[in-house]
Amino acid sequence: xxxxKKASIVRYTERNDVRCVDVEVKADGIDGLLLAEFAAxxxxxxxxxxxxxxxxxxEIDWYDNNLHEAFQDVSEExxxxxxxxxEEFKEEILAMGSIRTxxxxxxxxxxxxxxxxxxxxxxxxxxx
Numbered sequence: 001x002x003x004x005k006k007a008s009i010v011r012y013t014e015r016n017d018v019r020c021v022d023v024e025v026k027a028d029g030i031d032g033l034l035l036a037e038f039a040a041x042x043x044x045x046x047x048x049x050x051x052x053x054x055x056x057x058x059e060i061d062w063y064d065n066n067l068h069e070a071f072q073d074v075s076e077e078x079x080x081x082x083x084x085x086x087e088e089f090k091e092e093i094l095a096m097g098s099i100r101t102x103x104x105x106x107x108x109x110x111x112x113x114x115x116x117x118x119x120x121x122x123x124x125x126x127x128x
Contacts, residue, residue: 003028004089007096010035012106019110020049021103023093035071036093040107046100048090051075 006026013020018039025034033054038046052071079086094100 004092004096007036007093007099009099009102018049019107021106023099024054025051025093034074036090038090038103040103040110044104044107046090046094046103046107048086048093051078051089 004025004027006024008024009021010024011022013022015037021038023036023038025036027034035052035054036048037050037052039049041047050073053074054071075086079089094103
């Protein structure tokens with residue numbers, strides 16, 4: 001797999017009822033940008049769910065949404081179903097700057113929020 005040159009978080013979102021974080025990635029040997037989609041796992045680690053090739057131009061698509069053909073899933077193409085390569089790629093991204101810390105903080109806050117925002121809580125004093 002290629003060496004990661006740059007990685008930055010571009011959005012915190014939810015897809016199919018799963019909280020995700022999109023990280024824009026520039027890697028050696030790969031033309032253009034990639035978008036890596038991370039989700040939290042039950043053991044407080046991170047799952048690299050998908051990697052998309054980002055072919056959108058920020059000048060044209062200023063909203064930068066991934067709901068059109070400018071984002072193609074290239075996970076199989078990059079990793080050829082090799083778990084080790086996928087994990088190495090994931091760890092390289094997580095090691096860039098404060099990516100791992102930012103993801104840990106985001107998912108920690110998400111878990112805490114989901115604990116307190118349930119319909120069966122009678123006293124919601126601490127929610128406001």
